Amino acid sequence: MNALEGRQISFSYPRHGGQALLTNVNVYVRRGECVILRGPSGVGKSTLCHILAGIIPRSISGQVSGEVFFFGENLRFLSLARVAETVGVLFQNPDSQLFFPTVEDELAFGPENLCLPRPEMDKRINEALAMVHMEEYRLVETETLSLGERQRIALAAVLSLQPRILILDEAFSQLDSQSVSVVRDTIRAQKELGRAIFMVENSEEHVDLADRIYELQDGQVREVIS
Ligand SMILES: Nc1ncnc2c1ncn2[C@@H]1O[C@H](COP(=O)(O)OP(=O)(O)O)[C@@H](O)[C@H]1O
Numbered sequence: 001m002n003a004l005e006g007r008q009i010s011f012s013y014p015r016h017g018g019q020a021l022l023t024n025v026n027v028y029v030r031r032g033e034c035v036i037l038r039g040p041s042g043v044g045k046s047t048l049c050h051i052l053a054g055i056i057p058r059s060i061s062g063q064v065s066g067e068v069f070f071f072g073e074n075l076r077f078l079s080l081a082r083v084a085e086t087v088g089v090l091f092q093n094p095d096s097q098l099f100f101p102t103v104e105d106e107l108a109f110g111p112e113n114l115c116l117p118r119p120e121m122d123k124r125i126n127e128a129l130a131m132v133h134m135e136e137y138r139l140v141e142t143e144t145l146s147l148g149e150r151q152r153i154a155l156a157a158v159l160s161l162q163p164r165i166l167i168l169d170e171a172f173s174q175l176d177s178q179s180v181s182v183v184r185d186t187i188r189a190q191k192e193l194g195r196a197i198f199m200v201e202n203s204e205e206h207v208d209l210a211d212r213i214y215e216l217q218d219g220q221v222r223e224v225i226s
Pocket residue numbers: 013014015021039040041042043044045046047048060
């Protein structure tokens with residue numbers, strides 16, 4: 001069974017004259033696998049991420065057909081809470097997903113929503129911070145951090161939910177080299193833990209992370225040999 005699967009996905013945005021952005025797209029990611037999606041700007045990579053994460057059509061509207069499955073279960077029939085604990089998404093700009101004044105508050109939010117007991121919550125926060133090498137930043141105000149550090153905190157916040165599927169949408173593109181290397185190590189560690197990773201990434205620098213590569217062009221996805 002695939003960890004993540006998009007089957008026959010077609011999509012158009014409401015005010016795009018009904019023109020399809022994606023046409024019968026099929027993608028899958030197995031447990032412990034990292035799959036890269038690449039393609040030119042504006043081709044629909046982020047849109048596909050939003051569909052695979054259930055953000056489209058739940059929070060952003062559009063005409064979707066086809067199905068998304070998390071471990072064989074149709075996303076359509078999963079509660080928002082189930083979706084949120086199964087899939088973690090990291091976008092290009094960390095500031096779009098940081099909401100709290102301090103690092104600790106940011107990392108506590110997800111586990112709090114899962115109603116985890118306090119000791120388990122603390123453990124999750126510490127582990128997530130350790131994963132992005134920012135243990136000593138727990139009480140720091142997020143806005144004092146560099147962009148790379150903020151991205152690492154956004155990643156830690158995602159990881160504190162221990163999602164079995166990770167979707168990273170050009171998560172490296174604005175980072176300094178130290179943060180790039182931390183995020184790369186984290187991806188490898190997550191693979192080792194058996195997590196499924198779907199990653200939009202055009203840079204050749206990161207192809208070594210990929211077990212397989214998809215290319216999106218003219219609304220179609222095809223698998224390529226790297
Ligand atoms: N919320 C939206 N409403 C309407 N059009 C959108 C929306 N988001 C993106 N688009 C358009 O859809 C196309 C694909 O965007 P996107 O998925 O962000 O591409 P990529 O990530 O490959 O650069 C672009 O033409 C973009 O302008």
